[in-house]
Amino acid sequence: MQKLERDEWQNEAPVLASLNKPRELLAPDNYFAALPELVQNKLSSGKVVSIQSRLWFRLAAAAAIIALVVNFLRPDTNEFSGEISLSEVEQSTLDNYLDVEFSAYLDEDDLAEIVSNENNRSFSFSASTEELTLYLEEEADTDDMAELFAEN
Amino acid sequence: MIEKSDKELLALFLQGDNANKAFSLIVQKHQRKLYAIIRRVLIDHDDTNDVLQNTFIKAWNGLSSFREEAQLSTWLYRIASNETLSFLRQSKRDRHLSIDQLYTDSNYSVGNAIGPSAEEIEKKLHHAIQQLPEKQRLVFTMKYYEDLTYEQMSDILGTSVGALKASFHIAAKKIEEEITNGALNLSPANASNNK
Numbered sequence: 001m002q003k004l005e006r007d008e009w010q011n012e013a014p015v016l017a018s019l020n021k022p023r024e025l026l027a028p029d030n031y032f033a034a035l036p037e038l039v040q041n042k043l044s045s046g047k048v049v050s051i052q053s054r055l056w057f058r059l060a061a062a063a064a065i066i067a068l069v070v071n072f073l074r075p076d077t078n079e080f081s082g083e084i085s086l087s088e089v090e091q092s093t094l095d096n097y098l099d100v101e102f103s104a105y106l107d108e109d110d111l112a113e114i115v116s117n118e119n120n121r122s123f124s125f126s127a128s129t130e131e132l133t134l135y136l137e138e139e140a141d142t143d144d145m146a147e148l149f150a151e152n
Numbered sequence: 153m154i155e156k157s158d159k160e161l162l163a164l165f166l167q168g169d170n171a172n173k174a175f176s177l178i179v180q181k182h183q184r185k186l187y188a189i190i191r192r193v194l195i196d197h198d199d200t201n202d203v204l205q206n207t208f209i210k211a212w213n214g215l216s217s218f219r220e221e222a223q224l225s226t227w228l229y230r231i232a233s234n235e236t237l238s239f240l241r242q243s244k245r246d247r248h249l250s251i252d253q254l255y256t257d258s259n260y261s262v263g264n265a266i267g268p269s270a271e272e273i274e275k276k277l278h279h280a281i282q283q284l285p286e287k288q289r290l291v292f293t294m295k296y297y298e299d300l301t302y303e304q305m306s307d308i309l310g311t312s313v314g315a316l317k318a319s320f321h322i323a324a325k326k327i328e329e330e331i332t333n334g335a336l337n338l339s340p341a342n343a344s345n346n347k
Contacts, residue, residue, distance in 0.1 A: 009325075012324060012325050012328065013324040013325055013327065014328075015328055016277075022274040022277055025188075025197075027187060027191075027197065032180075032187075035204070035205075036176040037176075039176075039179055040172060040175070040176060043209060
C-alpha cells in the first residue's frame with residue numbers, strides 16, 4: 001500500500017491517516033476495451049447528451065461571462081450595469097468555451113436569478129466590482145476570458 | 153508497441169486525416185485515470201460512464217482549439233472535474249444509495265481482497281466522503297486517492313494551492329470526526345490493526 005506523503009493534515013486526522021486506502025473501484029470486464037469505440041459512435045451519431053442543453057441557459061451563460069469580462073476589464077467603475085448583446089458573439093465559440101471551462105460553475109439555478117425571459121438574447125446585470133472580481137479570482141481563468149472578449 | 157506522447161497524439165489529431173484514430177488513442181491512454189477519479193467521487197459505475205463519455209465528447213469538441221500551455225492530461229482532468237461537479241449538482245438521485253448498493257452488488261470488483269473488518273471501515277469512509285460538499289469531495293479524492301500534488305490540482309481546478317490545502321484539511325477533519333464517531337469507535341491503534 002502506497003504511503004501518503006507526510007503532511008500536517010495527518011496530525012489533525014490520525015485515524016484517517018492510519019487507514020489503508022480503500023480498494024480501487026474497478027470497471028466491468030472489457031469496459032475500457034469498448035469505451036473508445038463507444039465514444040466514437042456517439043460522436044458519429046451526433047447523439048451527444050448535453051447537461052446544459054436548453055438554449056436559454058446557453059445564451060444566458062454566455063451573456064453572464066461577457067458581462068463579467070466587461071466589468072473586469074473596466075475596473076475604474078465600482079458598479080457594472082448594462083445590456084449585453086449576444087448577436088456580437090459567435091455562438092459556437094461561446095458554446096464550446098462554456099462547455100469546457102464553466103460547466104461546473106454555472107447552473108440553471110444561478111442563472112434563473114438573472115434571466116427572466118428565456119427568449120431574450122440580452123439581459124441586464126448588476127453586481128459590485130468587488131463581487132465580480134472575487135468571482136473571477138476564485139473561479140475563472142481571466143486570461144482565457146480576456147482573450148475571448150478581445151476576439152469578439 | 154511504444155505509446156505515443158500526448159504531443160504526438162495531438163499533432164496526429166490536428167493533421168485531420170487521422171483525427172478519429174488519434175482521438176481513440178487519446179481516449180485509450182487517459183480513460184483509466186479519469187475513470188478512477190470520477191468513480192471515486194460518484195461511486196456508481198453507470199454515472200461514471202455517463203460523465204466519462206461526456207468528458208471525452210467535450211474534449212473532442214474542444215481539442216482543435218486546445219492550447220499547449222497546459223498538459224493534455226491536465227486539460228482532460230479539468231473537463232472531467234467540471235463534468236463531475238455538474239453531475240453532482242444536477243443529479244436528483246440519492247447519492248447514499250450508491251454506497252449501500254456498492255457493497256451488495258455482485259458485480260462489484262475490488263483490486264485487493266480484504267477482511268470484513270476493513271470493509272466496514274471502508275464503508276464508513278465512503279459514507280463520510282459522500283457527506284462532503286461537491287467541490288471538497290473532489291479535492292479530497294484527488295489528494296487522498298490519486299496522490300495528486302496541490303500544484304497539479306491547482307492547474308486542474310483553477311484554485312490556489314492555499315485554498316486547496318485548506319479545503320483538504322477541512323475535509324480530512326470532517327471525515328476523521330465521521331469515522332471516529334458511531335459504531336466503529338476507532339482509535340489510530342485499532343485502525344492500524346486493519347492493515
